[in-house]
Amino acid sequence: xQQLNQSPQSMFIQxxxxxxxxxxxxxxxxxxxxxxxxxxEGPVLLIALYKAGELTSNGRLTAQFxxxxxxxxxxxxxxxxxxxxxxxxxxQSGGSQGNLIFGKxxxxxxxx
Amino acid sequence: xxVVSQHPSRVICKSGTSVKIECRxxxxxxxxxxxxxxxxxxxxxxxxxxxEGSKATYEQGVEKDKFLIxxxxxxxxxxxxxxxxxxxxxxxxxxxxxxxxxxxxxxxxRLTVV
Numbered sequence: 001x002q003q004l005n006q007s008p009q010s011m012f013i014q015x016x017x018x019x020x021x022x023x024x025x026x027x028x029x030x031x032x033x034x035x036x037x038x039x040x041e042g043p044v045l046l047i048a049l050y051k052a053g054e055l056t057s058n059g060r061l062t063a064q065f066x067x068x069x070x071x072x073x074x075x076x077x078x079x080x081x082x083x084x085x086x087x088x089x090x091x092q093s094g095g096s097q098g099n100l101i102f103g104k105x106x107x108x109x110x111x112x
Numbered sequence: 113x114x115v116v117s118q119h120p121s122r123v124i125c126k127s128g129t130s131v132k133i134e135c136r137x138x139x140x141x142x143x144x145x146x147x148x149x150x151x152x153x154x155x156x157x158x159x160x161x162x163x164e165g166s167k168a169t170y171e172q173g174v175e176k177d178k179f180l181i182x183x184x185x186x187x188x189x190x191x192x193x194x195x196x197x198x199x200x201x202x203x204x205x206x207x208x209x210x211x212x213x214x215x216x217x218x219x220x221x222r223l224t225v226v
Binding site for chain 2: 040105
């Protein structure tokens with residue numbers, strides 16, 4: 001079945017630093033989504049990407065849909081303490097009623 | 113973004129009893145709803161896909177008689193954990209899609225079976 005490799009697994013950074021994480025897939029996706037999950041909460045959608053090569057920003061967040069449609073990255077600029085959480089990438093193949101394949105998550109810790 | 117409400121957020125039940133979890137899309141009609149299970153420090157695992165008015169599609173390894181899903185309307189899906197046991201303790205999360213694209217998640221339900 002389809003698998004997503006998300007890296008890094010965890011990151012410890014200083015406040016103000018930029019962060020980059022990425023996901024790669026063994027197969028093509030039609031949509032890439034990036035979510036953030038806080039402890040005890042459901043994931044919150046950060047950015048949705050629909051076209052290969054698409055680069056989309058949401059405040060300090062920027063994500064790109066890889067040209068091969070098998071990868072995506074998420075960048076966070078000038079990190080702040082509230083960026084702490086687990087970030088998940090998710091891919092959607094389109095022919096499956098929209099169900100998502102999730103990466104294993106990147107746990108981000110930010111030192112003030 | 114669209115709002116998905118999940119209730120209850122936490123529930124503790126005795127072993128052998130059943131628990132119902134509700135998932136509602138508050139400001140949109142969801143084409144499809146999904147139910148996930150998440151173990152500590154792990155990613156979300158899809159349990160089943162739910163369409164209004166039809167039987168849910170369960171992922172391999174998920175017992176359909178244990179995890180009953182009812183999708184009564186375009187805004188409500190319920191997951192009932194029947195005859196719950198301690199190993200069913202977990203974080204259950206629903207999501208709802210708009211037009212098979214973006215998925216919006218509920219707040220999750222922490223189930224503890226004692």
